[in-house]
Amino acid sequence: MKKPALIIGILFFLLAGWTLYKIFYGSPLPQVTKAMIPPPVVVTLTSSNAPLRIFPGAGNTTFLLPDNSLWRWGMSHGQGIRLLVPTLVETNSSWRQILTANSRTVALHTDGTLWEWGWRGGPRYVTTPQQVDTNHDWVSVTAGDLHSVALKRNGTLWAWGDNSLGQLGPSASQYQTNLIQLGTNRDWMAIGGRGQIIFALREDHTLWIWGQVPNASAGQFAALPALLPFSSDTNWIANNAGNLSHIRNNKGEIYSPSSAASNPTMPAAQFGQQIATNIFTDQFAMVVTDKPKCFALHTDGTLWEMNIRYRPGVLEPTHKWSRVGTRSDWVSLCDASGAAIAMTSDGTVWMWGADLGQEPVPDTRSRIQLLKNRFLSFIGSPPLGSTTSAYYPVQREPRPLLRLVYSNTNQVADKK
Secondary structure, three states, rough: HHHHHHHHHHHHHHHHHHHHHHHHOOOOOOOOOOOHOOOOOOEEEEEEOEEEEEEOOOEEEEEEEOOOOEEEEEHHHOEEEEEEEEEEEEEEOEEEEEEEEEEEEEEOOOOOOOOEEOOOOOOOEEEEEEEEEEOOOEEEEOOOOOOEEEOOOOOOEEEEOOOOOOOOOOOOOEEEEEEEEOOOOOOOEEEEOOOOOOEEEEEEOOOOEEEEOOOOOOOOOEEEEEEEEEOOOOEEEEEOOOOOOEEOOOOOEEHHHHHHOOOOOOHHOOOOOOOEOOOOOOOOOEEEOOOEEEEOOOOOEEOOOOOOHHHHHHEEEEEEEEEEEOOOOOOEEEEEOOOEEEEEOOOEEEEEOOOOOOEEEOOOOHHHHHHHHHHHOOOOOOOOOOOOOEEEOEEEEEEEEEEEEOOOOOOOOOOO
């Protein structure tokens, strides 16, 4: 009788261990259920050749429609509310770019001027756009959590805001209200970044990185005020969205420069975090549905996906692509704050991945920590440290988010 009892005990122990592992390290992300899905927003437009423009932000995405109306989906930082569906923010907008990060918005006007509103350093918070600079020759801007970087028509790079992690380079004070030039080069061609990390591309197709960058220890970051090349490669290509979080080279390889420590003396193939290969289009996105995946559009209008294996600190592409659905009229695809945003030729804008319109859900460990703190508070003991680990519910399959319908023609919008 002892042997069966021993076997049962071992099986129970293994099952309990596996259960705890799944709870703490392998818990699936929250999923969007049918009851949570709102109907797509239908927008009627008049005939226009203007494109649909999409600007990813921190926890939200901004849409600039062909009629120059401005729509936002996800967290509206200025109002402190979450927008379940794309919601009209402004009609007859005159912005060329508009990006949000934390509680601030930075925008580029069609006349080439720079503007900013929301949090502007210290106690300053303004609700109406404030002009940052009087010049009219700005061509691009990117917004970090507490800083901004802008590109002039003459190829020079400028920045302002917080410099506690080297976001403004080595010569700036901790906080800079006026724009300062980053270096003396006049051959910058694209900028991007997220959080406190900045990427920039020069005309010689070298990729440069600074701010809070990865160091040699997996999962660790350090301040890097000096602008340094990410690698020794001279074949980097910016994508259409100007989002350099995932950047492609002319070999069709996609890397994540924020996932590995830079090494200016080595090619990225020897140390970088490769996401995918054989992608010769700017129409790609990397999001998490039931697992990390890379999506790409083919020139024949079909949509394809590839699973990416994940180990702590390491992403491993499987290089096995499979077609998504049967449609062959996909015309655009971009990565927007964890969500994939795509458009089909009938004017439908689709999303999958992180549903930015839903409230993030605390993970299992956060919930257990909350229960512990409530119990400690009940018995009069000080609470333990809290955690803020929470994840957006994810949409596994593409679903309609917007429908653009023209009132007097069968025309649909292009997308940039």
